[in-house]
Each structure stands twice: as C-alpha cells, then as structure tokens.
Amino acid sequence: MTAAELAADFRDRLDAILLAHVGREGPLLPILHDIQAEWGFVPEAAEPVIAAALGLTRAEVHGVVSFYHDFRDHPSGKHVLRLCRAEACQSMGADALADQVRAALGLDWHETTPDGRLTLEPVFCLGLCACAPSAQMGDRLVGRATLDKVRKLVEEARA
Secondary structure: OOHHHHHHHHHHHHHHHHHHOOOOOOOHHHHHHHHHHHHOOOOOOHHHHHHHHHOOOHHHHHHHHHHOOOOOOOOOOOEEEEEEOOHHHHHOOHHHHHHHHHHHHOOOOOOEOOOOOEEEEEEOOOOOHHHOOOEEEOOEEEOOOOHHHHHHHHHHHHO
16 A cells, blocks of 8 residues: 555545544544544544644644543553552652563553553553552553552453
8 A cells, every 4th residue: 555545544534533523512532532443542643634623723632632641642552551650649659660660561651562562651640549559451440559460460461
C-alpha cells in the first residue's frame, strides 16, 4: 500500500468515526475513545481534523488527549501498566515503587517491552488516594501497591 493509499484509508476511517458522532451533544470524548479503539492511540494527524469538525482549536483537542490518562498520543503495548505519580501516592512511597518497577521491567516511562506486550505509563491520580500507592493494569486497580503486587499484575497479563 502506498503512502497516499494509507493516508486516504486513515482519513476514510477517521471520517467514518466523526460521522458516527454528528449531532451528539459533547462528542469529543466519544470520538477520542473510538479513535483510540481503532488505532490503539490518538494519532497527532487526527487532532486538526477533529478540531475542524467540531469547531475547536487543535490546542483544545490536544489538551483533552493529553489531560486524560486513558488517551495515548503514541502507540503502546497490548497491556498498559499505569503507576500513580500524584501527591498522595508519592507521600506513601510511589517514587520508590516506580524505581523498583522500572528496574524490574527494564523499562522507563512510556517505553514498551521488545515483544510489544507491555507499556509503562505514569498517571496523575487513579482515585485510590486512601490506598496509596496505586497501580492499574487494564480495568484492574491495585491499592497499596508493592513490587510483588505489580509483578503479579504483569504475570497475569502475560498469561
């Protein structure tokens, strides 16, 4: 497939997603969710197209993509391990946990394992402040996270 054909295919798929949300109230988040479901992330090239379709600026669209930790602006692995970096978790040892996890996985923030199965992402608040530090893998949240608990999450995802 040529670059022009890939670009046309991308635009056709993007236009279909936008068309599915025409007339909805507050369509930006559902559009972004559908785009991420389609490509696994929100491609930068989609942002100006979304902005034009919704009468927003590209900065407004990018602000939403970068604000919500569920949206990614880059490809990721099949599984995404999120470690909370917010203040409550930091006060309960999240920095040390993050260092341990990064060392154990051999990954830094935003990196993916060579087999493409796991990406490590920082997030700022998973809503488990009373059970800090916290982690998330897919829909599974873990409070009072430890290296052993995080390793178990990773092992379950690889199974």
